[in-house]
Each structure stands twice: as C-alpha cells, then as structure tokens.
Amino acid sequence: MTEFLAANPLYIVLGIVLVIWFAIVGYLMRLERRIHDLEQSNTR
C-alpha cells in the first residue's frame, strides 16, 4: 500500500480532497438541521 501510494502520489491528493469534501457536506447538513430548528422555533 505504502509503495503504491509512493508511486502514485495523486491518490494521496484524492484522499485529502475527498476528506475535505465529506467534511464540507457534513458541515452543510449540520447547518441545514440547525437552521431548520431555528425556523421552526421562529414560527411557534
């Protein structure tokens, strides 16, 4: 595995970009829920 990644460093970049992307999606989902809760509490 280490040898494969050393020979193909682009896959390390791919891994990092995917981690960042999933973190962004997770953060947006969390924001979505929080804003939804705020909207609900505002309409009550």
Next chain:
Amino acid sequence: MSGKIRALPWKGLLGVWTTLVIVLSLALPMVARPEHWYEFPIVPGLEDKARIIFFHVPTAWLSVLAFVSSMVYGIRYLRRKDLHDDVRSASAAGLGLLFCLLATVTGAIWAKFSWGAFWNWDPRQTSIFVLLLIYGAYFALRSAVEVEEKRATLAAVYSVIAGVVMPFFMFVIPRVLESLHPEPLLNLEGSAGSIPVPKLQMNTTMLAVFLASLAGFTGVYYWMWTLRVRAGTVELRRATEGEDRD
C-alpha cells in the same frame, strides 16, 4: 409537479455527483495520445498540474456568478426596498468573496509548482487581489452602518458599482496585459502576446468532467446560498419582532 421536484433528494444527488467528479478528475490517467474514453490528454508544460482546472476554474466562475447575483439583488432592493433582497445580495457577496479567495489560494498553490513562487504579481493575481479588496470593503461598509435600511441602501449601491467593475478585473485586464497564466478556456484564439503560455486542449472526456465539475460546484454554491439566505431571514424576522416589541 413542482412539489414533486422539490421533494427530490437533490442534496444527496449533488453529494454523489460531486464525489464522482472529484474521483474522476484526479484518478483518470493522463496520457500523451488518449486511445480510451477514460484517458485525459497531457497538456504540454502542465502535465498533472492541469488537473487544477477542475477545481480552480469552477471557484473563479462561482465568484463571478455570486458577484453578479449580488448586484442583481442589490438592484432589486433599490427598486422594492425589501430587506429580504438585501439578505440575498449580502449572502451572494459573502459567498463570492469566499470563492474568490478559494480561486486565489488554488491559483497560488498551482503557481508555486509551475512558476516557482506562490505570488508573482501576475496580472491575473493582481486583478483578483484587487477584487478581494473591493468585496472586502463591501463588508467593511456593511459593518460600519448600524441602521438597517441605510446599510441595505448603501450596500446595494456599492454592490451595483462593484458588479459593474468586476468584469474588467476578471476578464478584461488579464487579457489586455501580458500574463503567464494559461490561456483562457473560452478564448482559443487568444494569446498572451510574446510570452509562450500553455494552452489547454481537452478531449471529450476531460471536457465532460470539467463541465460536470462546473455543474457540481454551482449546485454546492446554490445550497450554501440558500442556507445563508434562510439564516439571514430568521435573523431579520427576529430583529423586526424585537423592534415591534419595543
């Protein structure tokens, strides 16, 4: 019908779409003479560094889209005096600034590997730096005015002026002055004067992934924008309710 469309899990689809685009843009091989559908052509002088276009160009495109929509909602605010338009305009400007910053950072990382330094005061870098200053000043202006209506009016006028100036910095100046930046994708006949610059020539697969990346990033921008607008609307409603109570 529209209810059904709204009920589609578009955010899930967007997540899958963009994940696929990221994987394809970084994992598909680059070869001198592509013979299979899954191969990208090598860009002479750029090689693997050319893959930055799948991330850098969409961020730059989104900053333009955001600044234009900020201007459009600014004009709408000036015509209708509806504070919701101010929220939409400010949300778009904020995202425009974010994507402009991302375009600057991704461009600087690319410049380090291609030109040897993160920052060279190339016309592209200088013009995007001025744009960052212009839209940074927009938020300085907003934070300096406390009265909501006055702040919204001033910000709307500023967003219109900034929106008119923006194309000159984004499209005109980098094309007029000599630059080391690779030739613009949509200007195949263009040239940067006497300086030889790499020219991106995409095959169908590369173009398809690039367009898919543009679409995916635009979807992410729209998602972020709606979240900011919804949060801003809640804040606005609470502020007006507070004023009514007083």
